Amino acid sequence: MKKLAFIVNSLGVGGAEKHTVTLANNLNKRGYNITIFVLNNNMDLVDELDKEINLILVKVNKFYDRLIVKKIHDLCNEYDIDELFCVNTYPMLYGYKATQKTDIKCTVIHHTTELIGIKEKIKNIYLKKLMNKCYRRIFVSGNQKKYWNRKYNIINENTYVIRNGIDLENFKNDYYIDNNQLRKELKLGEEDLVMICGAMLRREKNHIQILKYIKSLVDSGYKNIKVLLLGDGIERHNIEEFIKENKLDNNVILLGLQKDVKKYYSISDIGVIGSKAVETFSIAALEQMSMGVPMIMTNIGGANEMIIDGFNGYLYELDDDTAFINIVKNIYKEKSTLKKLKTNARTLVKNNFCQEKMIDKYVNIINN
Secondary structure: EEEEEEEEOOOOOHHHHHHHHHHHHHHOOOOOEEEEEEEOOOOOOHHHHOOEEEEEEEEOOOOOOHHHHHHHHHHHHHOOOEEEHHHOHHHHHHHHHOOOOOOOOOEEEEOOOOOOOOOHHHHHHHHHHHHHHOOOEEOOOOHHHHHHHHHHHOOOOOOOEEOOEEEOOOOOOOOOOOOOOOOOHHOOOOOEEEEEEEOOOOOOHHHHHHHHHHHHHHHHHOOEEEEEEOOOOOOOHHHHHHHHOOOOOEEEEEEEEOOOHHHOOOOOOOOEEEOOOOOOHHHHHHHHHHOOOOOEEOOOOOOOHOEEOOOOOEOOOOHHHHHHHHHHHHHOOHHHHHHHHHHHHHHEEEEEEEEOOOOOHHHHHHHH
16 A cells, blocks of 8 residues: 655644545555644644654744655655655645655645735745646646646646545534523523634634624614634734624634634534635535524635525625624524425535545545
């Protein structure tokens, strides 16, 4: 069986990292020999990796570290790696350089659509040249692939779209937990509309804008809206200040990082992802929908490939406050509509985004 390696920036909590863990574990179960190189020492997800997987922290000390390139090159040769999967463009820089002048296939799995910040965009002008030199390119969304084809002239040859998939058995809507006890702990009333935002507290996730919309709803009389913010990050202080200044303490609950996200999904009526950049094919959204939680999402990246507007959730254009507020008002008033959305959310994920189908597609590509 082939020997495969992954190179990833970190194993911190994030969609690309969770996808890497899922892919590595499942390929390991199918008999492939797996090694993972990690460039930075954030290892939040390490306990989720199968014990048979060879995990190596190489720890870069600067943006481009030639010694680390050599180390990865030497280890790939030592372990007789057949193919190296680079998770996003920065690890691709190391993976491509480490596999030059070898027989090792270098493949990039790209999870980002539009980047935020001038520096990141400038870096991509260089890194896209390396992407075209890789043996294979795998995008996780059709819209994402089209964007990169158009914006950065990424070639179509040996370029694939494999959408993310999740473990349906792990994210079932019959998750058994004492919901009443949890709702009591969080002070959620029977009439509350519970919204959940499962995303790291980073600028591109756009939490402040979502909270501005919630403020407008509360001020206009929709006081039974409760928002659970699941995650942590550098924006936490700004979010806390906004909540305090706008007297949203009774409407917004900061949960921080949680090992078991499912129990919070299970008490939620609807999920929200309001990202303004980076977001491509949200694993968190798939998890929530699999548990019968419909989504409200900004129409960026691959959102319209997983959301059929009005069927399993709703899409709105970035910065369109009227659209978001009207969506929430309609859900608040029409509980029968919410019930249909919940059923449809689970069905759509079950039919289109199961983990096994995703793994099958990777296996087919690897074996070809």
